[in-house]
Amino acid sequence: MTVSDPQLCSLAADLLDVAEPTTDQLTAVRRLLEGHDVLLVAPTGTGKSLVFQLAAAAAERLCVVVTPLLSLAGDQVRGLDASAGEGFAARWTSAESAGDLDATEEAVRAGTLRLLYTSPEQLAGGRLRDLLAEHPPALLAVDEAHCVSTWGTDFRPSYAALGQVREAWGSPPTVAVTATASSAVRKDVHRVLGLGGTEQVLGFERPDLALRVLRLHEDSERAGTVEERVRALREETEGGLGLVYVRTRRDAETLAAHLAEAGLRAPAYHAGLPRDRREEVHDAFHAGDVDVVVATSAFGMGVHQPEVRFVLHAQAPESLDVYYQESGRAGRDGRRAVAEMLFRDEDLALGHFFAGGRPRSASVRRVAEAWREAPDADVRTLASTTGLGRRTVGRVLALLSAGGADPSEPVDRLADVVRRRAEAERTLRRTQVERVREYADSAHCRDLVLRHHFGDLSAEPCGRCDTCSAEGGAEPLETLRDLDGLRPESGVKHRRFGRGTITDLTRDTVTVLFDRVGYRTLATDLVRERQLLKPA
Structure with missing residues (x-):
C-alpha cells in the first residue's frame, strides 16, 4: 500500500504523539508498507520503535513485535494506551493474567489489535503460536535483532527459530532493528530471518x-x-x-x-x-x-x-x-x-x-538424530523428543543452520558441522578480545576506531576523546575506499585463513573477519604486494 508522508506525519501526531518523524523513519515505514523487508541499524534514542508502530497504524493491520525487553514493552504498551487509546497495543507474556490474554486473543481474532509485543519463547509453541497460525500478522518487527546471530555476543537460541516462525506466517514484511551490528552480524540477521529488502545503517557516531x-x-x-x-x-x-x-x-x-x-x-x-x-x-x-x-x-x-x-x-x-x-x-x-x-x-x-565452548557431543547427536527425523519440528517439539532443555536444543539447531547443514546428512556429519561452527565462534570470541587490546593501545581517535569496527569508515576525528585531547592530537586514521578492487564489506579469500569479510580498510591495515579464524589485521602494503586477499 502507498501512504504519503503528510498522511504518515498526521498519523504519528494523532496516534503516537510524535510531531515530526525523521526522513529516515518515514523511509523505513514506506518500505514496509510497500511490502519490503528492512534491517534498520541506528543508535539508541533515534526512534527505531516508531517505525513499526507507525507502519502498523498506517496499515491498520496486526504487527507482532518480538523483543527480549518485556518490561520495556510494557512501558510502550502503556504509552500507546495513553496516546492511541486502549486496545491499540497489547503484551503477551507469562506475566499477563488469564483475563488479559483472553482479551488479547479476542482482539487478534476480531482484527482490532495493531501491535502485539511478545518474546521469541512465546512463539515457540502453545496458545499464542496456535492463535497466530490461524491469524498471521501482516507485519513483523524483531527488536534487538543482533540476538539472532551466533556471531553476536547477545545470541539467544530462541531468536534463531524466528525465521521458521516468519516463514510459517507467509513471510510478512519485516523490520529488524538494532543499535549495534557489525557487517557479519547483519549478514547473519538476513540469513536467519530470510530477509530481502534493504539495509538502513544510520551510522554509529555518538557526538556527545x-x-x-x-x-x-x-x-x-x-x-x-x-x-x-x-x-x-x-x-x-x-x-x-x-x-x-x-x-x-x-x-x-x-x-x-x-x-x-x-x-x-x-x-x-x-x-x-x-x-x-x-x-x-x-x-x-x-x-x-x-x-x-x-x-x-x-x-x-x-x-x-x-x-x-x-x-x-x-x-x-x-x-x-x-x-x-x-x-x-x-x-x-x-x-x-x-x-x-x-x-x-x-x-x-x-x-x-569466557570465550565459550561447544555443546556436549551426546547432546549434539541426540538433537541431530531428532532433527533428521523431523526437520520441520520446532524447538519445543525437539526438546520434548530428546529430553534436553530448549536452550541446548536451540543452540544446536542454530549451529546446524549457521553451518549450512542438511538434515539428510549422516549424524556424524551433522555433529562435525556443529563442532566446526562452535570452534569458529570460540575463535571469534578470542579475536574479539584482542580487538579490545588494539582499541586500548590505539593512538587514533577512539570514536573512529569504534566506528570503523562496525564498518562506518568515517575519517573526521571526534575531538572529544583522550587521544584527540592529548598534546599533538590523535594520529590520523586514513581510510581507503578501494584496495585493488577490494572494498569494505567485500567477501574475500585468504589462502591460509579461508573466506572472510573486510570490515575495515585503512592506509596501514586491512581488518578481515574470517569465517574460521575470527578477526585478523593485515598490513595493507603486504596485502597489495603479495596479493594476500582475493575476491570470494
Whole structure:
C-alpha cells in the first residue's frame, strides 16, 4: 500500500504523539508498507520503535513485535494506551493474567489489535503460536535483532527459530532493528530471518560521548582507582548518575561494597540477585536515588535512563561490540557524557576464559538424530523428543543452520558441522578480545576506531576523546575506499585463513573477519604486494 508522508506525519501526531518523524523513519515505514523487508541499524534514542508502530497504524493491520525487553514493552504498551487509546497495543507474556490474554486473543481474532509485543519463547509453541497460525500478522518487527546471530555476543537460541516462525506466517514484511551490528552480524540477521529488502545503517557516531582509556598496572589498585574515578566523574558531570561495569558477580558485590564503605550510594546488580532486589535497584537507578550502580552485563538491554552521565568499565569488556553497547548507555539525552575504560593487559585472560565452548557431543547427536527425523519440528517439539532443555536444543539447531547443514546428512556429519561452527565462534570470541587490546593501545581517535569496527569508515576525528585531547592530537586514521578492487564489506579469500569479510580498510591495515579464524589485521602494503586477499 502507498501512504504519503503528510498522511504518515498526521498519523504519528494523532496516534503516537510524535510531531515530526525523521526522513529516515518515514523511509523505513514506506518500505514496509510497500511490502519490503528492512534491517534498520541506528543508535539508541533515534526512534527505531516508531517505525513499526507507525507502519502498523498506517496499515491498520496486526504487527507482532518480538523483543527480549518485556518490561520495556510494557512501558510502550502503556504509552500507546495513553496516546492511541486502549486496545491499540497489547503484551503477551507469562506475566499477563488469564483475563488479559483472553482479551488479547479476542482482539487478534476480531482484527482490532495493531501491535502485539511478545518474546521469541512465546512463539515457540502453545496458545499464542496456535492463535497466530490461524491469524498471521501482516507485519513483523524483531527488536534487538543482533540476538539472532551466533556471531553476536547477545545470541539467544530462541531468536534463531524466528525465521521458521516468519516463514510459517507467509513471510510478512519485516523490520529488524538494532543499535549495534557489525557487517557479519547483519549478514547473519538476513540469513536467519530470510530477509530481502534493504539495509538502513544510520551510522554509529555518538557526538556527545567522550571516550577515554586509563591504564591500570596492578589489580590491587582497581578498587581505589574506581573510587577515585567515580568521584572525579561525578564532579566533572556535576553529580551525574553513573554505571560501573564489571565482568563477574563476585566483582560486582566486592566493588559495590568498597564504594558503599567510601560513602557512595552504589548497589550491586547481577543475574544472581533475587528478582525483588534487582527490581529495587532498577527503580532506585531510574529514580536517581543512587550515585552509581555496579553491574555485570545483566544490567543491559532494556536499561533506558537518558540522564546517565558516565559509564566506567572497571575491567576490559569481552568485545568492542559489548563496549559500544554498554558505553552508549551514557548521554542518551543528547547532553555531554563520558565513557572510561580501566585497562590492564591481564584482564584479557578473563575474556579468553569466557570465550565459550561447544555443546556436549551426546547432546549434539541426540538433537541431530531428532532433527533428521523431523526437520520441520520446532524447538519445543525437539526438546520434548530428546529430553534436553530448549536452550541446548536451540543452540544446536542454530549451529546446524549457521553451518549450512542438511538434515539428510549422516549424524556424524551433522555433529562435525556443529563442532566446526562452535570452534569458529570460540575463535571469534578470542579475536574479539584482542580487538579490545588494539582499541586500548590505539593512538587514533577512539570514536573512529569504534566506528570503523562496525564498518562506518568515517575519517573526521571526534575531538572529544583522550587521544584527540592529548598534546599533538590523535594520529590520523586514513581510510581507503578501494584496495585493488577490494572494498569494505567485500567477501574475500585468504589462502591460509579461508573466506572472510573486510570490515575495515585503512592506509596501514586491512581488518578481515574470517569465517574460521575470527578477526585478523593485515598490513595493507603486504596485502597489495603479495596479493594476500582475493575476491570470494
